[in-house]
Amino acid sequence: MNIEGLDYNTQRQPLLLPEYGREIQKMVDYAISLPDRDERLRCAKTIVKMMETRVPQIRENAGYQQTLWDHLFLMSHNALDIDWPYDVSQAEHIHAKPEPMARPANSIRLRHYGRLVEELWDRLKQMPEGPERDQLACYTANQMKRDLVLWGHGSIDDEKVVSDLAEYTDGVIQLDLNSITLERFVPADELPVNNKKGKKKK
Secondary structure, eight states: OOOOOOOOGGOOOOOOOGGGHHHHHHHHHHHHHOOOOOHHHHHHHHHHHHHHHHHHGGGSTTHHHHHHHHHHHHTTTOOOOOOOSSOOOTTGGGOOOOOOOOOSSSSOOOTHHHHHHHHHHHHHHSSOSHHHHHHHHHHHHHHHHHHHTTTTOOOOHHHHHHHHHHHTTOOOOOTTTTTTTOOOOOOGGOOOOOOOOOOOOO
């Protein structure tokens, strides 16, 4: 429905910096239209003061005046011809999107175990037999069991952990559950809930 005289936001030009509001944008457009260069600069200084009152928290940032003038430059779409009191040549980089990060060359094979556990597997395969490797193998197995609990896997029995450890270390680590005991981890949804009400003091 289009009612004559009503101005809807959906029919207006989108705001580049909506935190300052449409009235500030109208002031910027007005300043651009002024024929006198000195008058445009005086108007721009007034607009910057108004911008500061609209977003007072900007004062908490070091060099906030530079930021305000950068924002004014952006809202003017580089059409405000004045002697800028600050260097606004880098203003357009404010809204520049960072380049997407490249994925690591060696992606994680098993997300529920993670890169730390994969590094432990590789280290175990390279270590000589002895108490140090046995201790690290037990630590790795407990970490694997903890990861399975956190990821909510249905089966978190010790046999699965020992089997996975043997598989992903290419058979180098073969833990014997008859000689070691892994830590016991209880999923959060299986923890007992204490519903007992506190006794009233007499």
